Amino acid sequence: MTSGRTSAVPRSLDVRLVRRLVAGQFPRWGELPLERFPSGGTVNAMYRLGDDLVVRLPLVEGGAGDVAREREWLPRLAPLLPTAVPEVLGAGEPAEGYPWPWSVYRWLPGELPVAGALTAPEPLARDLAGFVAALRDVDLPHAPRAHRGGPLATLDAETRAALDALRALPEEGVDCDALTAVWEDALRAPDPDGPPVWLHADLMPGNLLVDGGRLSAVIDFGCLGTGDPACDLFPAWNLLPPSARKVFREALDVDDATWRRGRARTLSQALIALPYYRRTNPAMAGNARHVIRAVLAETA
Incomplete structure (x- = not known):
């Protein structure tokens, strides 16, 4: 969403760069299949990593602060909420020319709801x-x-x-x-x-x-x-x-x-x-x- 955190020139990412970041910092996951996950989001990019993980990386500088906020608060909030929320499994740091922190999360299954097409x-x-x-x-x-x-x-x-x-x-x-x-x-x-x-x-x-x-x-x-x-x-x-x-x-x-x-x-x-x-x-x-x-x- 346009929230003051977006930029006219988002950071370019591709599978090769994300693979280097993962392999360099989390070698146990370095050989897992990796592909860009399509998303309408404007602040972060997501890459599916194997069957159980997702890599989420800021596209713009304004989204970098969100990474630390989620790392700090999601573990405290998760036990208090009735619905699943993202679980940070790996705290990535700037490397390979990529300038911002990023995270590896547990993959959460489900579909995005569509207004006008809700089943319940x-x-x-x-x-x-x-x-x-x-x-x-x-x-x-x-x-x-x-x-x-x-x-x-x-x-x-x-x-x-x-x-x-x-x-x-x-x-x-x-x-x-x-x-x-x-x-x-x-x-x-x-x-x-x-x-x-x-x-x-x-x-x-x-x-x-x-x-x-x-x-x-x-x-x-x-x-x-x-x-x-x-x-x-x-x-x-x-x-x-x-x-x-x-x-x-x-x-x-x-x-x-x-x-x-x-x-x-x-x-x-x-x-x-x-x-x-x-x-x-x-x-x-x-x-x-x-x-x-x-x-x-x-x-x-």
Whole structure:
């Protein structure tokens, strides 16, 4: 997702370089089959290593800090969560001309959910709510601040710039006036009245895995930390249909102000992504269009 961590010129990687990195630092895995795993992600590249491992490497400097964050916090969070999360098995370091830390993880099976093609949307909504609720209940000291976990107003300038960019793209057919009204309504919503909570902070469909329609794993914790609980309501609009959205909200007992902030945060991410990725990343652009349609339908 476009989150301030991307770059116009991603770091070039290929199988030969990744194989040299693995063989040089983890020789026990050096002879395993290695292939690039296709992904719509923009911050990291993934390479399947044998049957049970995956190598994940930052493509941009902004993603390098995520590596340390996951190494530090995932082992502490994993026992407290009801859903599988990535397990770091190898901590790779810069070498072979590659400048950033990288990691080898245990492979997590599952498929990426697709909005509009969910086989069990309401059970999935309950699974997602269970994960979010468990994360909110985590009580670990010295938590980092979640990426974009602060006040909604901190996103105002970037969101309005994205709306202006979309006004210049009439072929997208976006009702920018209606979306501006949604955004401004959320800015008037009360701020959280409790302490910051633990967040994944990037619950995009590409960071979820499902098996038999049910949530089997949550991946990519590079944005994790504490902040506004509205930040983890993203699936309500970027994945779930209206009936399952209601199940998700009821399971989390979300009040009106938090719902408005969550909808606006999801919308902001979509508005920023659409003009940025419309020609270069079909998955990101497609999900952004889905979010815009979902928000407009809900607020009409």
